[in-house]
Amino acid sequence: MNSKKIRLWDLPTRLFHWLLVLCVLAAVVSGQLGGNLIDWHGRIGLLIVGLLVFRLVWGIVGSTYARFRQFVPTPARIKAYLRGEWQGEGHNPLGALAVFGLLGLLIAQVLSGLFSNDDIAFVGPLFDLVSKNLSNRLTGIHHLLSNLLIALVVLHVAAIAFYARVKKQSLVKPMITGWKQGEGESASGGGWLALIVALVLAGAGVYGASGAWLPEPPPPPPAAETPSW
Numbered sequence: 001m002n003s004k005k006i007r008l009w010d011l012p013t014r015l016f017h018w019l020l021v022l023c024v025l026a027a028v029v030s031g032q033l034g035g036n037l038i039d040w041h042g043r044i045g046l047l048i049v050g051l052l053v054f055r056l057v058w059g060i061v062g063s064t065y066a067r068f069r070q071f072v073p074t075p076a077r078i079k080a081y082l083r084g085e086w087q088g089e090g091h092n093p094l095g096a097l098a099v100f101g102l103l104g105l106l107i108a109q110v111l112s113g114l115f116s117n118d119d120i121a122f123v124g125p126l127f128d129l130v131s132k133n134l135s136n137r138l139t140g141i142h143h144l145l146s147n148l149l150i151a152l153v154v155l156h157v158a159a160i161a162f163y164a165r166v167k168k169q170s171l172v173k174p175m176i177t178g179w180k181q182g183e184g185e186s187a188s189g190g191g192w193l194a195l196i197v198a199l200v201l202a203g204a205g206v207y208g209a210s211g212a213w214l215p216e217p218p219p220p221p222p223a224a225e226t227p228s229w
Helices: 009-032 034-059 075-082 093-114 132-165 172-177 192-211
Strands: 005-007 179-181
Touching: 009 034, 009 132, 034 132, 034 192, 075 179, 093 132, 093 172, 179 192
Parallel strands: none
Antiparallel strands: 005 179
């Protein structure tokens, strides 16, 4: 066993991961149940927007193993991993494919949800920016992607279980503690300035997605007065 212990996942990355897990679970449940929960579904979607913007920024300015350039799944890296020759810490090339796949799918999911409607009482916060026909198409895409998202999440959980049972590697513990046994270098970077920038941009993303900046709709025309005779 390796005796060296390295700092793998920084605290912002771990908080992002577990908050995203909770938000996706809550979004799936509220979306499936519908009814009065649909308004909460929309609020959770805005929170996911903020988390995704944060992760995209943190993938550039965060600590070593959180940066996208550290684990981009190039063909050479994938081939090396499949041959058993890849060495490194953090996301392996196949895990990196899953990460980018989940992020891309979630981005498409929240973008389509911002313009969606349920033909009853709920409309996405940016519904007024598109036509009803386009909103209907985006709503259909949103429903289709939800099934794909559930399938990808199940596959992700299955891969974690496979690593734990077959390869005897816990992928969950480092995402909780931030540390793991390994021979690489501990993560560096991702200081307070980077965190503030990521949080500010995440907040800006939520504000933009919320539609709060849109002008108020014009008031309805006054009702015609009924003659008294």
